[in-house]
Amino acid sequence: MIEALKHLLEGTRGKAVAAVLALLVVGGVVAVVVSRAGALPDDAAFRYDDRVVTAKQLDDRVEVLGALYGVQRPDDDSKSDDFNRDAAKSMVVSLVLAAxxxxxxIEISDKEAQTELDKLIDQQLTGGRDAFVQFLGDSGISERDVLDEIRAQLATSRLVEEVTAEVPAATEAEARATYDEFRDEMVTPEGRRLVNIVVESKSDADRVARLATSSGELAPLATxxxxxxxTRDSGGDLGLITRDQLEKAYGDAxxxxxxxxxxxxxxTSYGWNVGQVTEIVxxxxxxxxxxxAEIIERLTAxxxxxxxxDFMADVLADAEVEYADAYLPEDPDGPPADVTPSAPVSTPGAPAPSSPAPSSPVE
Known part of the structure; x- marks a missing residue:
């Protein structure tokens, strides 16, 4: 019930289609009006109001999502058709939210977006600005693409805050009823404070393990x-961690x-790790x-x-959308396959499955 904060560098690693759908929906219900009036251009994916989005523009959007969140087209050609339809539906939702x-x-200035990006790079991206520039070169996207994505996420978050501003907080009585209902599950699991050093090769890890075993301390070797x-400058301290927060092999050890x-x-997925248990709770x-307080917060959420x-259902019911046949979702008026509440902006360049950055084994 009481969990330590997880590293934001985990990135988005869900199923590709689910990630596309969940990115900007923020728990909404997709319910668009599909209009068949008027012919679409041959290269169109869909029309939203007076704007025609071409298949190329949709592909460019997917490329940005791939660079930032690991969203990738499926290798299986038989799944590409569904992916295209889901991607089009997701982009429609993002446009409706932006409108x-x-x-x-609700406007997000260039300065606000740049400040958020700078903060994320400084706090979450190993290697700082140089690593970010390298990421842009490797991924083929621009800093403007990243800033536009940050701006969209911040605008959506503010929209959610405005729409839900009048919702009252849950009461203590409601929290008590929830606690009583789930009392048997209200247990803090065993926690362990861990020091960890991650290196590139097993030979380096073996050497670190020998040195730490000889001295009895791992932390001085982290720097x-x-x-x-x-964690390097804090002696590799991961803090108090529960087992379910760790990759399985590392957690077992x-x-x-x-x-x-x-x-x-x-x-682990981040390299070869040597650890030490410094405290057991x-x-x-x-x-x-x-x-x-946590129960009240969750009930209020x-x-x-x-x-x-409810708000999304009302807004999206008025949206006029015309999909090209190849991009028409199976259920254009239905909810997405997977939606999540709004989350903090993720670090551009956070480790995706194809290029993990050195980090800890915390999931």
Whole structure:
């Protein structure tokens, strides 16, 4: 119930189609009016109001999503048709949201978007601005593409805040009822404070393990050896971590080790890891006071999400959209296959499956 914050560098790694649909929908219900009046140009994917979006423009959008979030066209040609339809539907939703934000005078300036990008690069991207420039060169997208995506996410977040501003917070009585209903599950799992060093090769990891075992301390080696820029200067400290926050192989090793023991090398998606358990916090029941604030927050979020869904249903019901036959979704008036509440902007260049950046084994 009480979880440590996860690293934002995890990136978006869901199924490609689900990621496309979830990106900007923010829990909404897609319910567009499909208009068949008037012929579309041969190269069109869809028309929204007076704007025609071509197949090339939709492909460019998918390319940006691929660079930023790991969204990729399926290798299986039999799935490409569904992917195109889902991608078109997702872009329609993003345009509807952008139009509604503009109607409400919600604007994100270039300065705001640039400030957010600079913050994300500094805080989340190992290698800083140089790594970001390299990422742009490797991915074939521009900084303007990234800034436009950040601007769209920030505008959508503000739209959600405005639409749900009048939703009252859940009451303590409602929180207590929820706590009583799930009392048996209200347990803080065992946590372990871990120090971790990630290196590129097993031979380097073996050497780090020998040095740490000899001295009894792993932390002093982090500055010299670790590739994880987010923890290197803090002695490789990952904080208090529960087992379900760790990649399986690493979690198995960390939770099999005794206190102060050096464990590894363990291969993860980020490289070869050597760890040390510096503290063990036993599992314990959670009192109502421990989780009251969190339960109230979650119940309030659910109420806000319900209001947002109703709002989206009303707004999208008025949207006039005409899809080309090859891009017409199977259920153009139905909800997306997978939607999530609004999330913080992810770091451009966060490790995708094809190019993981050095980081910790925290998932």
């Amino acid at each position: 509604e934000a503009a109607d409400r005078d 010299t050896w670790s590739l994880d820029g987010s 960390a939770y099999a080790a005794t206190k102060d023991a050096i464990f590894g090398p363990v291969k 036993a599992a314990r029941p959670v009192s109502f006071d421990d989780v009251k 659910e109420d806000k999400l319900e209001v947002w869904r």
